[in-house]
Amino acid sequence: MSELLAVSAESESWVESAQSLAAELSLPFIGAVPATDVDTYRQVLEVGETLQLRATGRKAAGPVWVDFVGGAVAHRRKFGGGKGQQIAKAVGIRSGLYPQVVDATAGLGRDAFVLATLGCEVTMLERNPVVRVLLMDGLRRLRRAAESDPELAAIAARLTLLDSALPAAQWLAAQPPQSVPVVYLDPMFPQREKSAKVKKEMAAFHQLVGADEDADALYEPAYAACYFRTVVKRPRTAPFLAGRQPSLSLQGKSGRFDVYTRHGMNRDALSGRLNPADKLNPAEPE
Incomplete structure (x- = not known):
């Protein structure tokens, strides 16, 4: 083999x-x-x-890489629907409200990039070392393109990738209680073998990364760490994370966003006494 x-x-x-x-x-x-x-x-x-x-091989699917500059992400950045997108509603974006987000299961960074284009400061965490270097390379090319594009420069400034190989649950558990405005989770869900919607190249990516069998363990530390809400992206028919009923769910054609709220979101909470960026603990616990 x-x-x-x-x-x-x-x-x-x-x-x-x-x-x-x-x-x-x-x-x-x-x-x-x-x-x-x-x-x-x-x-x-x-x-x-x-x-x-x-x-590999002569009949191999196309490559997988992180592209924050062109292709589908550029189209979505320009024509994706802005604050009307479900992901924007799920994290609580609205006029004048752009919460800081920790994307604790960043993957290829697509959702993190969308949130950054909408105005959120996003901290990405990815435990798989291969996926993490793909993300680093994508950020490198984004920042190079940003040198001549002010719009991209503003987006790049809102994206941070932590240099940590900790599993998301362990990293979140190390954060002070209620110190992260919004925790965003998109754990890898087992793919249906005959799903026509999964492109061949992404099927190969899933083969490398595998499903997040420990996904349910994310709920408790994520909810403990968040101040406003924890948002979980799931396939439309998937069970709730850890069997926990969300405060609300935003349904789409193939997926949904489950929202677990803790505190109401308003401008005073975002700009007042809470300063979550100062409380984030990027260091790995001893």
């Missing part, structure tokens, strides 16, 4: 960088080899101008 993952270089000019990343992640380095020519690993993390997770 093929091993799961190795690091490769897009070309000879990227070999040194790829070797460094392989050492950092404790993964084998296989050289500047096209993913289509690899048969000993199911996926490669290809280092180049863009860091990409690629399935």
Whole structure:
């Protein structure tokens, strides 16, 4: 059986960088080899101008990477519906109210980026080291593009990725009680084997990351850490996280946002005595 993952270089000019990343992640380095020519690993993390997770073999699906500048995210940033989007309603965004959010299961950062485009300061946490370096690469390219684009510069300034490999539940448990305005959770849910909606490349990504079997353990520390609310993104027919009935649910065609409220959200609470950014504890507990 093929091993799961190795690091490769897009070309000879990227070999040194790829070797460094392989050492950092404790993964084998296989050289500047096209993913289509690899048969000993199911996926490669290809280092180049863009860091990409690629399935191997000649019939492999397309690559997965983090893109905060072009493609679908750019279209959604410009035409996605603004504050009328369900995610905006779920975290409590409205005119003059832009709560700070901790996205404790950031994944590829798409929801975090949407929230940042809408005006929220978002702190991302991602425990999977491969996904975390993909996020770091996406942020690097966003900040490079932001040098000549004031709109992107403002968005980039609102996005932070913590350098922590802690599981979300453990990190949240280390925060002072009610110190995070909004906790956002999108734990990986087991994919239906025959779901036509899951693109091949994302199916490969899910294979690498796996389902968050410990997702239910997120509820207690998340709700304890939040001041205003905890928001949980779920597939439409999925059970409630930890079996807890939410305060309200916002339903969509294929998913929903379950909202667990603690305190009402208003301008005084956002700008007054509560200063959650000062209370966040980015350090790993001893």
